[in-house]
Amino acid sequence: MSEPCDLTASDAIRAIRRSELSAGELLDSLLERIQTLEPSVAAWETLDESGARRAAHRFDARRDENAVLPFGGIPIGVKDIYDVRGFPTGCGFGPWAGREAKEDATTVARLRTAGAILLGKTVTTQFAFADPPKTTNPWNPARTPGGSSSGSAAAVAARMVPLALGSQTAGSILRPAAYCGVLGLKPSYGLISRRGIFPLSWSLDHPGPIARSVEDLALVLGILAGPDPSDPTTASARPRDYLAAARTPIEPPTVGVIVDFFDAADVPVRERVGAAVDTLTRAGARRIDLRLQTPLKTVAAAQQVIMQVEAAEIHAQLHAEQPEAYGPRMRSLVELGQLVPSQLYLRAQRIRRQFRREMAGSLGEAACLLTPTVSNLAPDRATTGDRTFQAPWSLIGWPALSMPAGFVEGLPTGLQIVTGPGREERLLAIAAWIERVLAE
Numbered sequence: 001m002s003e004p005c006d007l008t009a010s011d012a013i014r015a016i017r018r019s020e021l022s023a024g025e026l027l028d029s030l031l032e033r034i035q036t037l038e039p040s041v042a043a044w045e046t047l048d049e050s051g052a053r054r055a056a057h058r059f060d061a062r063r064d065e066n067a068v069l070p071f072g073g074i075p076i077g078v079k080d081i082y083d084v085r086g087f088p089t090g091c092g093f094g095p096w097a098g099r100e101a102k103e104d105a106t107t108v109a110r111l112r113t114a115g116a117i118l119l120g121k122t123v124t125t126q127f128a129f130a131d132p133p134k135t136t137n138p139w140n141p142a143r144t145p146g147g148s149s150s151g152s153a154a155a156v157a158a159r160m161v162p163l164a165l166g167s168q169t170a171g172s173i174l175r176p177a178a179y180c181g182v183l184g185l186k187p188s189y190g191l192i193s194r195r196g197i198f199p200l201s202w203s204l205d206h207p208g209p210i211a212r213s214v215e216d217l218a219l220v221l222g223i224l225a226g227p228d229p230s231d232p233t234t235a236s237a238r239p240r241d242y243l244a245a246a247r248t249p250i251e252p253p254t255v256g257v258i259v260d261f262f263d264a265a266d267v268p269v270r271e272r273v274g275a276a277v278d279t280l281t282r283a284g285a286r287r288i289d290l291r292l293q294t295p296l297k298t299v300a301a302a303q304q305v306i307m308q309v310e311a312a313e314i315h316a317q318l319h320a321e322q323p324e325a326y327g328p329r330m331r332s333l334v335e336l337g338q339l340v341p342s343q344l345y346l347r348a349q350r351i352r353r354q355f356r357r358e359m360a361g362s363l364g365e366a367a368c369l370l371t372p373t374v375s376n377l378a379p380d381r382a383t384t385g386d387r388t389f390q391a392p393w394s395l396i397g398w399p400a401l402s403m404p405a406g407f408v409e410g411l412p413t414g415l416q417i418v419t420g421p422g423r424e425e426r427l428l429a430i431a432a433w434i435e436r437v438l439a440e
Contacts, residue, residue, distance in 0.1 A: 004029035008213040009074045009162040009220070016073050022063070023056040023073030023117065030075055030119070034160045040141055042134045043155035045080045046087055047120040055117040069115030070223060076111060077155050077164035079148075080121040081128050082207075083196035084108050087118075091198050092126035092133070095325050105196025106228045107165060107207055114223045122151030122164055127315070128172060128200045130384050131327030137179060137378050139411055146176030146374075147384030152210045153180040163211045163220060167197060169204045169307055171374075171390025174402040177210055178373035178414025179385060181404050183431075184210045185217045186390075188421045189397030191237045192221075193228035201310040204303065204394050214432045217401070218246035221424060238422075245425040246432045252284030253430050256366030260292045261389055261416075265375045268408040273372040276405040276415050276438060283437040290362050290369070294355050296388060302351035303391040309345045312337025356396040363420055368430050373402040373414030389416065399424050401431050405438070 004026045007015065015021035031049060038044060052075060059066050059073045066072045078084055081091050083101035085108075090096045104112065112118070123135045125148040135150040137143040138158040145154040149166030153176030156164050166173045168186045177184030185208045192207045199205055209220045225239035257277060262270050281287050292299075315334045323331060363369065375386045393400040398421050405415040417434065419427040 005033045005159045007162065008216050009071070009211065010213060010215045012074055012162060013072065016063070017067045019063075023059040024053070026073065027052055027056045027075055027117065027119075030161055033158070037138070037158050037160065041136055041138055041154050041158050041160075043122055043151040043158065043160060044077070045090060045121045045123050045151065048087070048118065052117050052119050059115065059117070066115060070219065071111060072115030073117065074115070074163070075117045075119040075161055077119055077122040077152055077161045078108060079152050079164070079166050080124045081167060081198045082108055082165060084118060084121065087121055089198065091128070092124050092131075093325060095322055101196070103196070106193035106231065107224050108196070110223050111220075119161055122149075122155055124148050125150060125384060126327045126330045127198070128167055128169060129311070129333055130329040132381055132384060136381065139181065140378070142380060143378040143411065144179065144381045144384055146179040146378065148172040149176045149184075149210060150384070153177055153182060153184070156180070156182045156210050156212060163209055163216055166208060166210050168206045168208060168390070168394055169200045170303055170394055171387035173206070173208045173210060174373050174390040174400060174414070174416060175385050175387060177402040178412065179378035181407075181412030182210055182212055183214065183217055183404070184208065184402045185221065186393060186400045187221065187225065187424055188399045190233040190235075191422075191424070192224045193231040193234050195228055195230045199314055201307045202314075203310060204307055206394060206397075214246050214403070214428060214435050215243070218242040218428045221428075240425050242424055242428050246428040248429065250429050250433050252280075252286070253367035253433065254286040254288060254365055255280065256288045256290045256362060256364070256369045258290050258292065258362075258369055258371050260296050261371035264296060264388070265372045266377070269372050269374070269376060269413050272408050272413045273405045273415055277370060280434060280437055288366050293358050294351065296392070298351060299355050299392045299395060300388045302348040302355070303395040305340060305344055305348040306352070306395070308333055308337035309340050310337075312340075352395050355392065359396060359398065360420065367419070367426060369418040371416045371418070372405075373416040377408060377411045377413070393418055397421060399427050401427055403431060403435060
């Protein structure tokens with residue numbers, strides 16, 4: 001018999017509304033799981049067991065009234081670059097370990113209003129970049145969980161929490177989701193407010209959720225999406241009925257398979273993800289093979305240059321004051337960014353515009369694009385993995401979703417699904433269809 005910790009957020013909500021489960025029982029099951037696995041996984045930076053218990057008790061005391069809340073009674077984890085009132089926002093930076101937030105990030109406030117219970121802060125790599133975290137991969141403790149949303153992906157995969165918030169500047173939602181065998185959603189740039197989230201790169205940062213079902217991603221996106229007057233990048237963001245899109249059956253879609261990604265993937269990943277795509281075509285999907293005009297390495301290099309320059313500006317003062325507190329990779333990012341000539345930054349921006357136009361043309365008659373999420377299986381913990389396959393979609397701000405595509409050598413692989421900007425409804429509908437087909 002499954003335990004409450006095994007439920008997805010959506011299944012737990014249904015059980016609570018049917019009075020088959022209480023918020024307190026769900027929390028107890030998750031806390032028991034954390035007690036068992038956290039010593040080896042190390043997914044949490046801060047846990048608020050007492051605060052979460054009080055919140056669950058308040059919810060259960062008025063269950064009939066609270067059951068109408070869209071995320072009522074469900075514990076969540078929040079990456080430790082998000083501000084959560086009363087919690088430290090450490091960003092993986094030693095001198096900030098006690099830096100307590102005075103108010104919630106917009107995302108956190110929206111989830112609280114929707115009835116979510118804040119269980120704690122999950123581990124991030126330092127300032128959401130590439131220095132390896134203390135977190136391990138739940139499938140193999142010698143392997144990385146990916147980064148920078150390391151704790152969020154590991155906690156969801158280990159069933160310590162049904163859903164957690166992450167962020168992506170290059171590949172920090174999609175890659176950890178793939179390495180840990182869960183689902184991650186990087187929405188369109190500006191769809192979710194970034195107020196109260198410490199930045200790495202202004203024009204590349206994307207907040208987003210990590211979960212264990214497409215339905216959960218759709219549910220939480222409906223809560224998080226939409227304009228925020230305090231974040232001008234959300235000015236044109238208009239939320240849709242993502243949950244209805246994920247729940248409505250569709251006909252098998254036409255999928256554009258970007259062959260360059262498969263060619264660049266390690267053989268075990270290429271074969272496993274290729275087999276998943278074959279399963280989709282047997283289920284009725286029409287496949288169109290596509291080739292990139294702009295080399296994948298060029299696109300990834302443009303993303304890296306832009307990230308370096310913007311991170312160098314964001315960190316200029318702090319790095320000047322405390323360079324010794326920076327991890328080697330983060331310090332290198334900032335210091336190299338300070339040396340990038342303006343013409344190289346402008347060249348990277350031209351590549352960005354060029355690639356965006358190219359991808360808009362590539363979609364054509366295809367409803368989505370498909371690639372492996374990551375080129376390799378989760379490597380050892382000396383690295384957070386390869387961001388080459390995820391970085392293009394951060395660069396151009398397009399929505400992308402990673403879902404499990406099966407295991408190789410006991411480690412998960414991921415299938416990446418991409419659509420055009422603002423087309424999250426289509427993305428989630430297709431992902432839900434793929435989820436059903438691969439589960440059969």
